[in-house]
Every structure is written in structure tokens, then in C-alpha cells.
Amino acid sequence: MIPPLDGLPWVITGAEARARLGGAPRRHAPLEFVVAAARETLLDRMPEAAAEGTWLRVGEALFHPSPDGLDVGLRRRVVPVDALGLGQAGVLLDPLGGRAALASPGPTFVPCGVDAEDALAGLRVCALAAEGVVLPDASVLDAMSADAGRVLRADRDAVRQLMTRLLLGRDPVAGLQTLEQSRLLGFVLPEVAALVGLHRSSRHHHKDVWAHTCLVVRQAIPRATIRWAALLHDIGKPWTRTYEPPKQVHFFQHDELGAVLFEGIAQRWRFPEEEAARIRALILHHLRANLYDRAWSDAAVRRFGLEMGAVFDDLMHLSRADVTSRRPGRRREAIANLYDLRQRIAAVRREDAARRPVVPKGLGVALIEALGVRPGPQIGVLRRACEDAVRCGDLPAEPDIEACLAYLRARGAA
Numbered sequence: 001m002i003p004p005l006d007g008l009p010w011v012i013t014g015a016e017a018r019a020r021l022g023g024a025p026r027r028h029a030p031l032e033f034v035v036a037a038a039r040e041t042l043l044d045r046m047p048e049a050a051a052e053g054t055w056l057r058v059g060e061a062l063f064h065p066s067p068d069g070l071d072v073g074l075r076r077r078v079v080p081v082d083a084l085g086l087g088q089a090g091v092l093l094d095p096l097g098g099r100a101a102l103a104s105p106g107p108t109f110v111p112c113g114v115d116a117e118d119a120l121a122g123l124r125v126c127a128l129a130a131e132g133v134v135l136p137d138a139s140v141l142d143a144m145s146a147d148a149g150r151v152l153r154a155d156r157d158a159v160r161q162l163m164t165r166l167l168l169g170r171d172p173v174a175g176l177q178t179l180e181q182s183r184l185l186g187f188v189l190p191e192v193a194a195l196v197g198l199h200r201s202s203r204h205h206h207k208d209v210w211a212h213t214c215l216v217v218r219q220a221i222p223r224a225t226i227r228w229a230a231l232l233h234d235i236g237k238p239w240t241r242t243y244e245p246p247k248q249v250h251f252f253q254h255d256e257l258g259a260v261l262f263e264g265i266a267q268r269w270r271f272p273e274e275e276a277a278r279i280r281a282l283i284l285h286h287l288r289a290n291l292y293d294r295a296w297s298d299a300a301v302r303r304f305g306l307e308m309g310a311v312f313d314d315l316m317h318l319s320r321a322d323v324t325s326r327r328p329g330r331r332r333e334a335i336a337n338l339y340d341l342r343q344r345i346a347a348v349r350r351e352d353a354a355r356r357p358v359v360p361k362g363l364g365v366a367l368i369e370a371l372g373v374r375p376g377p378q379i380g381v382l383r384r385a386c387e388d389a390v391r392c393g394d395l396p397a398e399p400d401i402e403a404c405l406a407y408l409r410a411r412g413a414a
Contacts, residue, residue, distance in 0.1 A: 005045060009036040011070055011085030011093055013077065015131065020086055023102055024132060028168035028222045030161075031061045034073040034085060039065040053157030053270075062161070071095050078121040081133055102133075119154035120162060122147060122184050127166040130175025136182075144182035151187050159188060160269040167227035173214045176231075180210075188269075191235040191261050198238055206249040209234055212324055220321035225275060229282035229318050235261050259284035281311045282318055289319035290334060292341045298348055299393040305345040306388050316342055348391075357390035359383055360401045370405050382408055 012020070015029035035042060042056055042065050043049060049056035049063065056063045066073025070085060070093055077083040080098035087093065118124075122144040128134040136144070151159065166175040179185045186193040195210040213234055220230040236257030242250045259280050266276035285308065292304075308315055316338060323334045367373045367382055386404045389395040395407055 005035055005037075005042075008041070008045070009070055009087070010034065011074070011087045013064075013074060013085045014082060017084045017086045018081065018102060018133065021084065021092075021099065021102060024170070027170065029131065029165055032064065033061065034064045034066050034070055036067070036070050036073070037065055038067040041065070052161065053155040055158075055161075076118055077124065078118040079124050079128060079134070082124055082128055119150040119152075120158055122182055123151055123154070123159060123162045123166075123179075123188070126175045126178045126182065126184060127162050127169065129178040130166040130169025130172050132170050132174070136178060141178070141182050144184065148183040148187055151184055156268070156270050160271065163188065163269070164224050164228070167217065167231060168222050168224060172217050172227065176214055176217065189231075189265065191265065192231060194238040195234065198241075202241070202249060204243060204247040204249050209237055215324050216318075216321045219324070221317050223314070223317070225278050225282070226314050226317050226321070228279050229286065229314070230321055232262055232265070232279070233258060233283050233286045233318065233322065235283075255284055255287050278311055278314065281308075282315055285311070285315055286318055286322060289315055289338060289341060290322065292337050294337070294340060296344075298344070299391075301341070301344045302348045302352070303392040304341075305348065306392065312345065352391055357387040358398050359386045359390070359404060360399065363401055363404055366401045366405060367408075371408065385411075 010033050011017070012032070013034050014032035015023075015026040016031050018024070019026045037045075039051075039054070039056070042063055043051070046056060046058055046063070049058050051057075052062075055065070064073060066076070070087075074083045074085050074093055075095050078096075080096035080101045082098070083094075083096045084098045084102070085093035092099065125134060125136055125140065125144060129136060166172060166179070169175050176185075179188070180193070180196060185196070192213070195213055198210065199206055199208045213231060216233065217227055217230045220226045234251075234254060236254035236259075237251045240251045240254040240257055242252065244250060262276075262280050262283050265271075266280070271279070288304070288308075296304075305312060320335060320338055323331055323338075325331045325334065363383060363386070364379050367379055368375060371382075373379060373382065386395060386399070386407065389407055390397060390399065395403060399407075
């Protein structure tokens with residue numbers, strides 16, 4: 001992608017710059033540019049850009065304005081191997097010596113920067129650890145730990161973006177472990193930090209929820225919404241743990257509480273509304289697909305597919321990642337059940353597409369007269385609700401108007 005920035009100095013930086021210099025492929029990291037211009041200038045040049053904190057986004061590309069010049073903009077990235085810049089003619093800008101660090105044999109350590117003014121420095125190190133670029137040693141982890149609380153002063157959109165970058169890295173578990181070891185996890189996501197060592201505080205044995213969470217993130221496909229849901233799907237467990245004789249441990253309603261806790265996370269780190277809604281739905285419903293039994297009726301399968309709606313595919317990916325049993329037989333059975341559920345959902349969808357349910361003529365007029373619905377899109381919404389009810393067996397195959405009105409009244413449409 002060539003940015004529409006004629007006349008403005010810019011460089012490619014981050015993962016793409018490292019890849020062009022012989023590093024690992026960029027894969028899922030965003031394409032990043034540093035531009036020697038003010039934010040308002042970039043907005044004038046790119047009116048389609050979405051403002052996210054101090055930077056602008058166009059599609060999957062991020063543009064970092066630096067009115068003080070490219071060198072200053074790159075230095076603000078603090079970590080040497082993440083502060084490389086490649087200009088339009090392939091000119092390399094390397095204000096912190098990142099090229100030498102990138103080319104050094106063995107693990108690439110962070111030789112400086114974590115004690116700089118940039119409150120995002122530690123979090124940037126964690127993201128780079130997930131990308132396999134750096135391996136912080138004890139001294140770096142100590143410095144990150146000492147300054148961990150400074151991340152609360154950082155731009156919140158930037159924190160979310162770096163956490164997303166961490167989760168999409170080649171080895172997200174390395175990034176999460178660095179996040180936890182540096183104390184940053186407790187400042188960024190205390191709800192997740194509460195999972196660390198939770199099993200040790202139990203009077204009865206249960207699995208290590210933090211280790212399970214890391215494994216689910218690793219197994220999840222590298223899509224931001226799914227990786228975020230994988231990280232947060234069990235955050236309700238510390239507050240819902242109960243015991244039952246003789247030695248059973250339960251986490252009833254941890255899915256519901258997790259969805260509520262995520263609402264605070266979404267507000268804290270300024271998740272876009274649509275993304276937040278999808279992640280919340282995945283957390284809320286993450287148990288449901290793995291409860292599937294082949295004895296479910298077609299109506300139950302159809303109802304499940306309709307209720308999950310647009311998040312169904314993401315939910316199936318998350319549910320598969322959530323299968324972490326060490327027993328091969330149990331694992332195969334769970335994955336086979338998920339495959340069967342997906343196949344049955346596809347079958348009922350094909351059937352429904354071929355046979356549109358019949359709702360009675362005059363239903364629209366009845367909705368206006370009997371329920372007081374105003375003419376407009378809501379009429380179509382209520383008609384589709386009746387069609388879905390027919391598919392699921394909640395209404396007969398050819399319902400009359402009174403049956404449809406009674407069904408809608410029972411669900412608060414009146």
C-alpha cells in the first residue's frame with residue numbers, strides 16, 4: 001500500500017520494515033507508517049481515515065503523525081528493533097540502532113528504552129516478544145516491572161492496539177507471559193491477572209485457568225475478535241467458584257459474569273462498538289457449542305444457529321480452541337461434535353433457504369392495528385421474528401394472524 005501523502009516525508013516501520021530487512025514476515029501485524037506531519041494535515045489528506053488515539057487508521061494500515069520529524073517519530077517507538085524506518089527510496093532510518101540488534105545472533109534482547117518517557121515501552125516489548133523479535137532478559141523485565149504502572153498514562157487506543165498486536169503474534173503465549181512477568185498484565189487487564197495462580201487458592205483441585213487461557217489463545221485462529229475472546233472467555237471464574245461435596249469445583253454463570261466484566265474492559269480501552277459487541281457475545285456464549293449433543297432435534301439446532309446469528313462462525317472457532325483436554329479420546333470426541341454441529345447448521349440453513357416459512361397475509365396491517373407498531377422497518381423485523389419462530393417450531397407451519405400476535409405479545413413486542 002502506498003499512502004496518498006505526496007510531498008510529505010514518510011517511512012514504513014514496525015513489522016513490515018523488519019521483514020524487508022530480512023526479519024520474519026509481517027503476517028498479521030498492521031502495516032505502519034510514520035509521517036512527518038501533524039495529525040490535522042493527515043486527516044485533510046485522508047478524509048476516510050478513522051482516528052484512533054494519536055494515530056489514524058485506513059483499513060489495516062496505521063499512520064503515526066510526527067510533526068517534529070521522522071527521526072523523532074521513530075525514537076518515540078523506544079524499542080530499537082521496532083524503531084526502524086524505510087523511506088520511499090529504500091533509505092533506512094535507524095535512530096536507536098535497531099538494525100544491529102536485529103542482525104545479532106541468537107535471541108535479540110532489548111538493550112535500552114524501557115525506562116524512557118514512552119509509557120507504552122513495556123507493552124511494546126511484550127508485543128515484540130509475541131512476534132518472536134525480542135526475548136527480554138531479567139534486567140529488562142525488572143525495569144519493565146518497576147515502571148509497569150506508567151502504562152495507565154498511555155493513550156488508551158494505543159494500549160488496545162498493542163494488545164491486539166500481541167494477541168496476533170506468532171507466539172502470543174510468549175507475549176502474555178512477558179506481560180505477566182513484568183506486572184503489566186495487572187495494570188492493563190486485572191481481570192485476566194486474577195486467573196494467574198487461581199488454582200493454587202482452591203481447597204479442591206481444578207485446572208490451571210491461566211495456563212488453559214494461554215493455550216486457548218495459542219490454539220485460536222489469528223483473528224483479533226477471536227483472540228480477544230479467547231483471552232477473556234474465563235475472566236468470570238475467580239468470582240463464581242463454588243464447591244460441592246465431596247470435592248467438586250464449579251464456576252456457574254462465569255460466562256455471564258465474564259460478559260459483564262468485558263463491558264468495563266471495552267469502555268476502559270475504547271473498543272470500537274461493533275468489535276466490542278462481537279467479543280461480548282463470544283464470551284457470553286462460549287460454553288454453548290461445546291454443550292451440543294447429537295440428540296439435539298433439528299429445531300434445537302436451527303434455534304441455536306438463529307440465536308448466534310452473525311457470531312456463529314467466530315463462536316465455532318473459539319469453541320474448537322477451547323478444547324484443551326489432555327485425553328486424546330475426549331479431545332477427538334469434542335472436535336467431532338463441533339464438526340457435526342457445523343454440518344447440521346449448514347444443512348438446516350440450506351433447507352430454510354429453499355423453503356421460506358409462510359406467515360399470514362395481512363400480518364403487517366395487524367401489527368400496526370393490534371400492536372401499535374408504526375409503519376417502517378420494524379414491521380419487517382417482526383415478520384422475520386415470526387418466520388424464525390416457524391423454523392424453530394415455536395409457531396405452527398402455517399400460523400394464523402392471532403397466533404403470530406400472541407407469540408409477539410409474549411415476547412414483549414406489544
